[in-house]
Amino acid sequence: MSIDLSSSAIAATVSRQGLKIPILIDGRLVMPPGVVIGPAGEIYVGLDPMAAMSLPADHRFVDNPTDLLGRPINTADTTQPDPVDLLATVLRHVTHHAAVQVNGPITALTVTVPPSWGPRRCGHVSEAATRAGFPPPALVTAPAALAAYATILGVTVPAGSCVLICQADREPATLTVLQTAADGYRELATQQISLAHDLDHLIAHHVVQTATTDSDPLQAIITAPSSDQPDVGRALLESVRTARHLLTTQDQALILLPAPRQPAVITRHDVTAAAQPLLDQIPDAVDGLLDSADIDKTHLADVVLRPAPGVAALAEALAAATGKTPTLIDHPHALADGALALTTTHQSGSAAAARLPRVRLRISDLTGALLLGACSLVLLLQAILSAYITTFSTWVVGVRTSLPQLGTAGALVMLTAFAVAHLAPTTLLAGTPTASTPEPTTGSLIRRGYLTTAVGGAITAALYGLATGTAVEYDYTPYLKWTLGAALPLAAFAALIAATAPRIPANALPTWLAMTRPAVTHAITATAGIYLMRAAITLTTPISTNAVAPIAGSIGAALVGIATALTISRRRTIRAITAPGLAIGYALVFTVDTTGALIVGYLAALTWWGIRLTAHTLRLAFPQPGTALRHLADRTGG
Template structure:
């Protein structure tokens, strides 16, 4: 891809055409004629004029002198003598489609399209791929980067968080178009390598099977509609076409409801179809899944233990297909039904290896909002509340006018230091994602994303450490006593987070562009967890300072136990991002902390939360290193290589 260029990805392998633009590492879905996806059908007038974006329903209202092509891509690769002489050249027709989609993409992005990526079916070979290249040339573009549909789906699954170790295999099932296709891919350094592919063909399409079942249930044996449904499949006229379109619409409705109506040709009353009816009609397809999967794995010379994952592009209204695939492959498939999934996945494959470190790309300017600052302000307020409470509730022993001893919660001061560092993390998160609107000149260029990340997290490491040190010094000054223990705790809790911030500043600018949005989402500190922990620590300290021992005051004991429970919940939520682990550990820690809460255990409970915060920072740093250096063997060489930022 040209540096700073705009890449358009067009999906020609699905039941509808979808397009996505990659611009400076950002993916932008394109509306075509105001629609998220464009039906692939085209109408050809008597004078050769071409109308795009028609589906089968719209085709029924075309004038008699117009020809309808369900999908121009299906005409590619056919022998010349098999194409009707009255029909335009299939390559010209596809070039018209590419020009149409590219025009909308250029208008949407307010700039020219510099490169194309096209997703094609896995069954296409050099002949049809060559026709795509020729169509792009006729449309005024260089030959596009071609990505097969299974590879695009596998790449999109990794964008959703799936992990596929190097050399492992992925089973991909694309069932949204007929015939359904099964493919085994193996990961490679430049993407995926196809090991084997297999199609599951039916004598009649799924819509035909459903329509036959509906007609058999809703009509009498002598009804001519039954004879029309058993006629040759190529006869798609009259009542049969109307019925099939009604079946397709009903399948769409069944994705969100239990039953749907099917309009039968007049004068017959409508019929009602349920998910059970679709499952029964799809049984011929489901019966072939186990044999097809086994045969495919044998052809690829792998077994189910080699599969790192299964990806399914489901057939509309057939949820049991996922269950059949799970039983055959031994793994629960990742369902992908987003209309732009293949276009986005193809971009992930073609731009990751060509565009270099995307952290050097510039993000669009947005205006800073009050809500963007709320998180950092709340964390700073939590830190300040814990600091002030520890100072104001300190028990100071004096001799004459000299302070001879001070008792306060040193772990609480450590929590204040850790939270001020967390507030600095929140500020650093704003740097690469929010930039004040202003005038950019040649002498003062807009900083790149990588530069903003580096500056933001270096500022976090230095500024947070200085603030934590000031907390310790301020505590010693306030109580007029040796500041050494207070400085030890505030800095001791903040320095591990500062070290993580410094390491992130050094490595994050090398994160690829397509991974930046997900990484930026992970770096946002969990404000709710920190507020919960602050409330818990505050209640525990308040309960201990109300009375000594605490058992003499029932209200204080209850408040302290509630605070301990809140701290336990915050600790559990901070340790892991897994919902399952959180659901198990949060109640357990809450009950356990509440039961063991005493004046002697308060410090240990707070230290447990500080350990959880440190683990959060370590986990974020480790994830950053994995993204920046996907091949650990080259990490040292890349660290010593000068950055292009």
């Protein structure tokens, strides 16, 4: 689990089975860092300054426990809280929600801290984690976490080059230069941009000056230090914070002034004017930072900005000072996710890079693909050889054969391709890997295998239709429609599996591999049944007295019913109920006219098998609802 303590709000992400899962804390994506201490010592977490205004007088509000770390504790003052205890309470609260959400214990902890923290405050974080019941956490500075998250978004930083990180979402704004290294990033220099008042005070002062007269007492209130702010001033500052966040998505926002004053309307231009003291310092701060890092602007591969809400001009100021357009990162879990990328090997991309688990090859694995291919050829040849061809002179004017049987031959071709796709990685991994032949990765094996399945199976099914038309010397169109039509759904499933299966966690791959192995016995049973039904129809003529043909056809229909029931479900109870029922029902309704419908039922069962396999793959690849959409939004900057 990764917890971000360096931003204006606390965010947490859990890495589980190769996937990053954002944690909802009290139903929120981010939690305010405020802590309230009751008169009996009870601690409440997750409150913002506005909510704290309604607390009783005997409750003490701490805006952010991390601001108290490193300060000397006055042992004579019994009312002074222990910041380590407060932080430990916050960690326990967040990890409790994480454990409930992922339904499992948190076994390791990563914490993102500001770059200005040294051994003292970092030691306090480790002590807080110990009090919360965790081993010492891995600590990642906020600039390194942002740089790592930028690489997740696709930003390329060559080895040995530098990146400038600006974190402006929390006061004071911080500039840092990092250099890429083999084990992550090396900090070359960092610098804070200090202001007489924070941005909220500057904006509030600008609004009050614009909306009130010089004699208004509100002007004196808003210029007072934060610690001396009365409730009126704190309410105004909270309204300013809300307006700044609204200006990120709209052109105007309201700021509520104390009654009887009318609300003030501000725009992004007003925020830019109020933030001018910060913007004016950017050029000199960047030059001084680069000098401290002993680099030039040419050494910068990229500039990453964690923006201050509503201050769009900050990106323009950085671009002018560095000569590079900043990469904006305002995702609430960016630092938590980036820290995980540096401290764990279980990332969203690690499932594709993880080594495929060893799978013991069996004789059935080696012969399964051959048997499925043989079943497909048997049905194809029988349909061709048993075709009733009508000729006029030397011209073929009509052909009667079982089109659904040809469709089944095409579908079995796709099953053969699935068996080959399952066999390929296990064959490659059957031996002992050597240094000269590195072990293939899951992503490449699955992606190549199932893409080959989709393309190769569909092409072979199309060739089946063309071969049938050539053999009977008649129009191949109806045969191609059936062979290719039955194979295309399975080909589409194989393509979807190729795209998503590389995200499956490594520890879930053995179960998934077992599920992807086609059931050869079911296919052989269906093939035998279809063969018997077709043979019975061939032997039956209007004047035939052959009594064996109807019995053979009924047996074949019963076998198709059993294969259909076994293919539809993997549960033994359902199979035990449906298999006898379908076998008896198919045998009773078997006639020349119903043979095609019975075969189509088996084709539908094969399609349902592909749907179940694809759905199971998607659930393993994206265990949380909406993970795929969030992953896409992260990559597109949404």
